[in-house]
Amino acid sequence: MKKFVLVLACLFLIGLITGCGNVNQEPAAEVPYPEKIVIQAPPAPPTAPLLKMLENKPFGDKVAIELILYKSVEEATARIVNGEADFTVLPVNTASKLFSKDMDISLANVSTWGILYLLSSDNISSWQDLKGKEIHVGAQGASPDIITQYLLGKNEVSSNEVILKYAGSPEIAQMLIQGLASTAVLPEPLVTNVLSKNPNVKQVFxxxxxxxxxxxxxxxxxxxxxxxxxxxxxxxxxxIIQKSYQQATEQTTADPSSVASLVQEKFDMPAKVFENSMARIDVRFVNAQDAKADVDNYLSKLLQFSPEMVGGKVPDDKFYLAK
Known part of the structure; x- marks a missing residue:
């Protein structure tokens, strides 16, 4: 019994000494910022606000920000999978696909809202005028194709009543410029390039x-x-990234010329083409929670046409970054 009491006393003393030894220890300091933040985005006009954000230096000299300009969605996806990029600008439906594959990501914001146009050198003023026409569209099965077919249907034009021809968007742009195609769906800045080089082509929709x-x-x-x-x-x-990106987006849309020289240098895009294209592109920062209703609606429409485009289902609330 005496031995048992002695053991308890020793354990108590050890605990007391250990506890006392921890009294003056500092708690583990939290690291508020990483040493470097990696952002990846395509070399296109809607990425210009990121160039502006880097110029603004949101962290001063405390944090380095690396902007990687990717050439393909596949390249960007590989970096996400390998954890080599903290932030990535992607088509919304691609983000949904990655989320459906259990990638541990969230949609932080939506920044590109309007970038697609239907151009034609024919006399077209309504969707009905497209019946019997060839329409050139980039990337069969991708969002421009699906959106085109959806809008045709909503305007009572069956996809069987038009002739959809597929090719790469840059190739289609050259065909319009050279008069080898009359009607096409293109994104900016290709729209600006075509309109500036072939005066017979007009923006229709x-x-x-x-x-x-x-x-x-x-x-x-x-x-x-x-x-x-x-x-x-x-x-x-x-x-800080969210607020700085929003501020840079507002600055860029208010004065595209303020970042035009950077765009020309980094994207290999003439400054004037960029400035003119920004007059058509709807670039605006909307945080994910505020964009949720629009994103849900958009993805649900893509789902109807092609489930694989969104990963088989519309993502749940966990897809959207909390405010």
Missing amino acids: DFEQEWQRVEDSSLPQAGMVVQNKFVEKYPEALD
Whole structure:
């Protein structure tokens, strides 16, 4: 019994000494910012606000920000899978596909809303005028194709009543310029390039306006996803990126010329083409929660045409970054 009491006393003393030894220890300091943040985006006009954001230096000299300009969605996806990019600008439906494959990402914001147009050198003023026409569209089965078919159907034109021809968008642009095609769906800045080089080609439809007319909803084309491990580890840095990106987007849309020289240098795009294209592109920052209704509606329409485009289903609420 005495031995038992002695053992308890020793354990108590050890605990007391250990506890006392921890009294003066500093708690583990939280790391508010990473040493470097990696953002990837395509070299296109809607990426210009990111160039502006880097110029603004949202973290001063405390954090380095690396902007990677990717050449393909597949390249961007590989970096997300390998954890090599903290933030990525992607088509909204691609973000949905990755989420459906259990990628640990969230949609942080939507920034590109209107970028697609129908151009023609023919006398077309209504959707009905397209019946019997060849329409050249880039990337069969991708969002421009699906949106085109959806808008045709909503305007009582069956896809069987038009001839859809598929090719790469740059190739289609050259065909319009050379008069080898008369009607096509193209994104900016190819639209500006075509209109400046072939005066016979006119803008017929702004797809964002047409979408809003039949859906009473905006057309969310591309947004920024973030790795959830970044969200959990660096919430303050995330907040700074979101606010800085919003500010840079507003600055860029208000004065495209302020970033035109950077676009020309980084994207190999003439400054004037960029400035003119920005007059047509609807680039505006909307956080994911506020964009949710538009994104849900857009993805549900894509789902009807091609389930694989969105990953088989419309993502749940966990897809959207909390405010």
